[in-house]
Amino acid sequence: MNACLITNRQQWNDFIGTAPFGAITQTYEWGELAQYANSKPLYCGVLDDQDQLRAAMLVLVIYVPMLKSTYFYAPRGPIAASANEPALGLLLNFVNSEARRHKAFMLKIDPVAEANDADWLRFFKQGGFKANDSVLHGRNEWVLDIYPDEKEQLAQMKEKWRYNIRLSRRKGVVIRQGHGPEDMRTFHRIFQETGERDKFYVHSLEHFEHMMSLFEPGEKAALFLAEYEGNVIAAIIVMRCGNCCWYRYGASSAQSRNVMPNHLLQWTGIQWGREHGCTYYNFMGIPTILTEEEGPKDPNWGVYNFKRGFGGYARCAMVSQEKAYNPAIYRLYCLIRDLKHSYSNARYARSELAQKRQAYAVKKQESSAQPVS
Incomplete structure (x- = not known):
């Protein structure tokens, strides 16, 4: 088998189309769309002796100006028949070598695999990855059988x-x-x-x-x-x-x-x-908690109610996996990311509080305006 960069669009897309639950963010066109947004696509694949793809992963090279460095990101990769596919090890080694060539400080993957898939979890652990809650593509989806x-x-x-x-x-x-x-x-x-x-x-x-x-x-x-x-x-x-x-x-x-x-x-x-x-229609994002007691607190609960009215079921993809190539820059990146998340959460909390105060003020004003009987 041979690991290399794939340039045959049709061959690439035909293989990506075999992925369970699909992976449109691994298609050749998605890489070109990312390139339009100043990310470089790398179509990494492993070919067997008959020049058939056995494993593939679209990797986006993303530049972080604040760190003056790049990282690798694979949205919904890698793609293979199973986590036990022998070509996957060769694919990961090839991606690692490309990461050294591009001086990437980490490889981040939001896998297409199911959340508790033991074989894929074992593959990522053996490959030196660690789970991280920060995802770029939401994990929780609503899927409808067509x-x-x-x-x-x-x-x-x-x-x-x-x-x-x-x-x-x-x-x-x-x-x-x-x-x-x-x-x-x-x-x-x-x-x-x-x-x-x-x-x-x-x-x-x-x-x-x-x-x-x-x-x-x-x-x-x-x-x-x-x-x-x-x-x-x-x-x-x-x-x-x-x-x-x-x-x-x-x-x-x-x-x-x-x-x-x-x-x-x-x-x-x-x-x-x-x-x-x-055979599947994916409505995509839904809340993490789907119980009637806790779920309605999520701002997307109304959207979830609309989606589930068509029938279907909830699906959760595996947690994001990250592999650090440069531990020092990676730690700094994680610190910046955590600070951004904290700021966003605080801003959302302030906005929600302001909306509640406004609603209370309106209700109080309406109440005081009622005529005394």
Whole structure:
């Protein structure tokens, strides 16, 4: 077997598509998208005597200006038939050698493997990795089996969700697939509105345009827009790799939410996945705690309730794995990262407290304004 950098896009993507639960962030196009964001992609693979890939890992070389150093990051890698694949050891040795060549201070992996997969845990431990709670790609996901029969698919949903899909159609919501700059600008405008409302980071319009230019050919991604009375009120971007389809981005206007466009949009995304041979539809992020007693405290609980209404089950990927090449720089990086997390958590806590105080003030004002009987 031979470990090397792979340049054959089709060979790479065909192999990545065999990964359980998929790994779109390991595709050739994802590396090109990262390159657009100033990260260098390294397509590391191991070929057998018949030039067939046995193991692969897209590694992004990321520069940290504050440390004037780089680290390696593999989002949802490595990919192999199992953790016992002999080529994996050769693959890791090759990545280690590339890390020395690029003077990387660590290799970080957010594995695609299940959280408690003993074989993969053993592989990472033997490879010198240590678990870390800091993840760049969320571990907790909501996954839906895509059934060949639409009636069977609908039967898995909550009754209210089936009703809302029909209601949206009766109200006159029309779903169409978007193409071109104008539709992308429309999506991004609503996505910005959603980001401001729900307080999450929004990529630039140029980022999404470049992403679609990479994934839309070959129908690896699709933009769907929900129109009502001549206006686009919601949109989603779905992507696929192998037998998996992902709901990657969603945007919704505050207007006309009563016509339930998001239910019909998701149903359209599920149908698109089925039409392209997918057997899983991944809604992605959900809260860590899913008990009714503790879960509602999570700001994403409402989103989780929406996703689980379509049926499906929770899946948790393995905790992030990190291997230090330069312990001194790695420790400094961890310190900076911990400080950033602490600051973000404190800022969120202050924001939440301010919202509660404002709500209390409004309630008190309304109460004092009531006429005395």
